[in-house]
Amino acid sequence: MSREYETVIIGGGVIGSGIAYHLSESKSDGILVIDKNFPLSGSSGSTQAWVWVHTKTPSWYGEFSMYSSELYGYLHRKIGDIEFIRTGGICPFFSENEREHAKSLAESQAQVGIEIQVLDRDEVLAREPALSDKVLGATYSRIDGNVNPMRLVEQYMKAAKINGVTYEYYNKVTDIEKKQGSFLVTTEKGLFTCKNLVLSAGVWTHEVGKMLGLDIPVHPVRGQVMITEPLAPFMKYTLDGLRQASNGEVLIGYSREEAGFDRSTSLDFIGSTANFALALVPDLAKAKIVRSFSGLRVMPKDEFPILGPIPGIENLYIAAMHSGITLSPLAGTLISELITEGETSIPIERYSITRFA
Amino acid sequence: METEVLILGGGPSGLAAAYEVASRGHGVMIVDEAWALGGQLRQQTQIIDPIPAPFTGLRGFQLAETLVERLKEFPVEYLLKHEFIGLFADGSAGVSGGEKILRISAKCFVVATGAAESARHFPGWTLPGVMTIGAAQILINRERIYPGKTGLVVGSSDMALEITRQMHDVGINVIGVVEPTSQILAKDGKIVSSLQETGIPVLLQTEVVAVSGSGKVETVLLSSGNKPGVETDCQVDFVCIDGGRHPILEPFSIMNCPLRYEKELGGWLPSYNGKLQSTNSGIFVAGQAAGVTCQAGVVLTGAIAGINAVDYLENGTAEARESCKQVYWDELKRIESTQTPEVWQARMSHMG
Ligand SMILES: Cc1cc2nc3c(=O)[nH]c(=O)nc-3n(C[C@H](O)[C@H](O)[C@H](O)COP(=O)(O)OP(=O)(O)OC[C@H]3O[C@@H](n4cnc5c(N)ncnc54)[C@H](O)[C@@H]3O)c2cc1C
Numbered sequence: 001m002s003r004e005y006e007t008v009i010i011g012g013g014v015i016g017s018g019i020a021y022h023l024s025e026s027k028s029d030g031i032l033v034i035d036k037n038f039p040l041s042g043s044s045g046s047t048q049a050w051v052w053v054h055t056k057t058p059s060w061y062g063e064f065s066m067y068s069s070e071l072y073g074y075l076h077r078k079i080g081d082i083e084f085i086r087t088g089g090i091c092p093f094f095s096e097n098e099r100e101h102a103k104s105l106a107e108s109q110a111q112v113g114i115e116i117q118v119l120d121r122d123e124v125l126a127r128e129p130a131l132s133d134k135v136l137g138a139t140y141s142r143i144d145g146n147v148n149p150m151r152l153v154e155q156y157m158k159a160a161k162i163n164g165v166t167y168e169y170y171n172k173v174t175d176i177e178k179k180q181g182s183f184l185v186t187t188e189k190g191l192f193t194c195k196n197l198v199l200s201a202g203v204w205t206h207e208v209g210k211m212l213g214l215d216i217p218v219h220p221v222r223g224q225v226m227i228t229e230p231l232a233p234f235m236k237y238t239l240d241g242l243r244q245a246s247n248g249e250v251l252i253g254y255s256r257e258e259a260g261f262d263r264s265t266s267l268d269f270i271g272s273t274a275n276f277a278l279a280l281v282p283d284l285a286k287a288k289i290v291r292s293f294s295g296l297r298v299m300p301k302d303e304f305p306i307l308g309p310i311p312g313i314e315n316l317y318i319a320a321m322h323s324g325i326t327l328s329p330l331a332g333t334l335i336s337e338l339i340t341e342g343e344t345s346i347p348i349e350r351y352s353i354t355r356f357a
Numbered sequence: 358m359e360t361e362v363l364i365l366g367g368g369p370s371g372l373a374a375a376y377e378v379a380s381r382g383h384g385v386m387i388v389d390e391a392w393a394l395g396g397q398l399r400q401q402t403q404i405i406d407p408i409p410a411p412f413t414g415l416r417g418f419q420l421a422e423t424l425v426e427r428l429k430e431f432p433v434e435y436l437l438k439h440e441f442i443g444l445f446a447d448g449s450a451g452v453s454g455g456e457k458i459l460r461i462s463a464k465c466f467v468v469a470t471g472a473a474e475s476a477r478h479f480p481g482w483t484l485p486g487v488m489t490i491g492a493a494q495i496l497i498n499r500e501r502i503y504p505g506k507t508g509l510v511v512g513s514s515d516m517a518l519e520i521t522r523q524m525h526d527v528g529i530n531v532i533g534v535v536e537p538t539s540q541i542l543a544k545d546g547k548i549v550s551s552l553q554e555t556g557i558p559v560l561l562q563t564e565v566v567a568v569s570g571s572g573k574v575e576t577v578l579l580s581s582g583n584k585p586g587v588e589t590d591c592q593v594d595f596v597c598i599d600g601g602r603h604p605i606l607e608p609f610s611i612m613n614c615p616l617r618y619e620k621e622l623g624g625w626l627p628s629y630n631g632k633l634q635s636t637n638s639g640i641f642v643a644g645q646a647a648g649v650t651c652q653a654g655v656v657l658t659g660a661i662a663g664i665n666a667v668d669y670l671e672n673g674t675a676e677a678r679e680s681c682k683q684v685y686w687d688e689l690k691r692i693e694s695t696q697t698p699e700v701w702q703a704r705m706s707h708m709g
């Protein structure tokens with residue numbers, strides 16, 4: 001049995017669902033999302049979900065992140081409440097030579113329109129009294145915030161389905177072939193054919209690429225996050241590495257480990273994460289940790305998004321990136337522009353997979 | 358700290374596992390987050406039946422005491438008031454007493470952390486005074502506190518009817534047991550008839566529409582399938598929910614053991630083979646954590662897991678141990694395949 005669609009999207013995480021939703025705004029049917037599991041089982045369900053811009057460098061990447069973050073203001077009006085809050089972001093520093101770095105960051109980001117203030121010790125403590133008094137200063141920007149990733153993916157999916165998108169869950173893509181202008185996508189539950197194919201399989205994009213003879217340079221980088229009991233609101237801003245969610249829990253995490261696809265947590269990292277948190281916000285010593293989880297960052301070889309058409313195979317697109325929560329509204333918009341109009345409203349050549357050739 | 362077999366959970370299955378390991382001369386340590394051993398048996402006052410010899414005729418808490426007593430002649434180590442919270446990168450376990458994290462390295466683990474009760478949801482289910490049936494049992498039998506004066510029980514499993522009778526015995530006015538389906542779910546005829554003797558009615562095809570009150574339970578609103586459209590008010594000060602139990606999964610997530618859904622065995626539970634061994638060969642599972650629901654099975658799977666842990670330590674089995682395991686499996690089959698054949702079948706297919 002073969003089922004025909006105009007566009008098949010492999011992977012229904014924040015990136016795949018974001019693309020499906022944005023594409024469905026202009027094309028009402030013919031879109032299928034296939035996920036081998038359920039859409040929050042991958043990186044998108046085990047993330048910190050900062051919508052974070054101001055420290056993203058070089059500034060062309062900061063600018064790209066800023067455009068995406070600006071789309072968030074509209075997104076929640078279109079797809080419903082996703083608990084997006086533009087809290088403002090603080091990146092504190094604890095040594096004098098970091099102050100120089102902060103100043104040059106503020107200057108270079110200003111050139112692309114990202115406003116950053118370099119705060120001195122008193123200013124940062126006045127804004128966020130919970131911070132350690134050992135802090136020497138911080139960069140601060142209004143633009144940063146955070147979102148509830150579970151809600152985000154769920155609302156993308158709901159809105160996409162209302163627009164006519166079909167979802168296949170618990171169905172793994174096992175092979176892909178291109179024949180006479182169509183992709184033949186073999187899954188555990190049968191064959192699908194389509195004209196356009198989007199690869200948005202997160203850390204598994206490498207594995208999926210192999211089905212087409214491609215070597216897509218994406219690999220998993222593990223991150224462990226620990227979560228406190230719900231605490232009375234005491235932090236206003238999103239800090240680099242730690243934030244208080246709207247339900248009062250504090251999410252803490254900064255580890256970056258090469259551990260393949262292993263998603264276990266280890267107390268060694270939880271211990272160092274706890275020390276990191278205490279150095280930043282000493283009062284957390286009184287908080288109870290209720291759980292921890294680990295997730296896999298979708299890490300392209302040079303850490304920048306891989307986004308756009310894949311040259312040599314017509315109608316094949318890729319969207320694989322770290323910081324996919326921040327970038328999903330923009331990635332979704334750009335890939336749908338490519339599919340519907342053949343060009344994008346901002347240049348994306350820099351993110352082409354051809355850079356690895 | 359170091360041990361050969363680290364047992365997580367000192368309930369009946371963990372205690373039974375410890376006996377098999379310690380009596381064969383291997384080192385065992387039991388970690389439990391509670392301040393006493395015995396697990397959920399500590400508040401069970403009914404006679405446990407069926408149960409294999411030498412445990413016949415004992416009440417729940419007495420069975421727990423006997424299982425603890427039996428270990429006294431062996432050098433078993435205990436770490437109470439410590440919760441298993443994670444693994445270190447080298448595979449040793451981290452347990453926390455609230456302040457510090459202790460590191461315990463072990464050659465293998467038996468996970469016997471039991472089950473948690475599931476809720477049923479209706480408007481007002483978070484009001485103080487709504488509790489699980491097991492919580493009511495802990496209050497009356499362990500803490501000697503009345504959960505309330507006048508109550509209602511929602512659900513009709515063996516455990517719910519048994520505890521309803523216990524509440525009646527201590528002088529609590531239970532106005533009824535409501536069961537949404539068209540039949541009593543309890544399978545044990547003795548439990549059903551002993552409830553009937555109390556005169557407490559079981560209202561079939563009846564559902565809780567809502568619980569209300571200012572700051573605590575005051576009224577429950579019931580609707581009956583027999584009289585569509587009619588809703589009845591009852592004045593109560595507590596409501597017990599019998600929502601069944603499900604294996605506690607956190608230890609398995611921590612240990613990266615894959616989970617599978619088995620409806621008959623209580624929902625999600627770790628995958629394990631015929632040796633009660635998870636996909637990680639050094640981790641054995643037993644008792645309610647493994648989806649075993651009958652009391653005999655809890656003790657027997659604990660014992661079997663314990664012997665398998667010994668096999669693991671000794672890199673192979675021995676004839677005496679094999680025949681011992683066979684006796685336990687036969688016993689389990691005899692009890693379970695007559696009481697709850699669907700559960701026995703489900704476990705056989707789970708073990709593959
Ligand atoms: C600890 C941590 C913290 C992070 N913090 C942030 C942050 O603060 N801000 C931010 O912007 N980003 C953050 N990220 C990154 C962000 O979470 C990811 O970039 C994003 O979730 C990637 O989304 P995705 O849709 O590409 O991947 P996924 O969510 O993994 O989706 C891929 C989907 O593809 C499916 N799939 C794979 N193979 C197949 C197949 N063969 N057939 C069918 N389906 C398949 C999978 O089941 C999966 O659901 C963080 C990540 C981690 C791990």
Ligand SMILES: Cc1cc2nc3c(=O)[nH]c(=O)nc-3n(C[C@H](O)[C@H](O)[C@H](O)COP(=O)(O)OP(=O)(O)OC[C@H]3O[C@@H](n4cnc5c(N)ncnc54)[C@H](O)[C@@H]3O)c2cc1C
Binds near residue numbers: 469472655
């Ligand atoms: C509240 C309650 C009431 C029950 N009442 C009845 C009844 O009346 N009749 C009936 O037939 N069955 C009843 N049961 C079922 C009961 O689970 C079994 O009777 C039996 O106790 C199961 O034995 P077990 O050893 O598998 O688990 P348990 O007896 O639950 O023992 C597990 C032990 O593990 C410990 N533990 C769990 N997690 C951790 C951790 N992370 N770190 C350290 N220690 C941990 C717990 O403190 C506990 O002592 C009840 C269950 C519950 C939860």
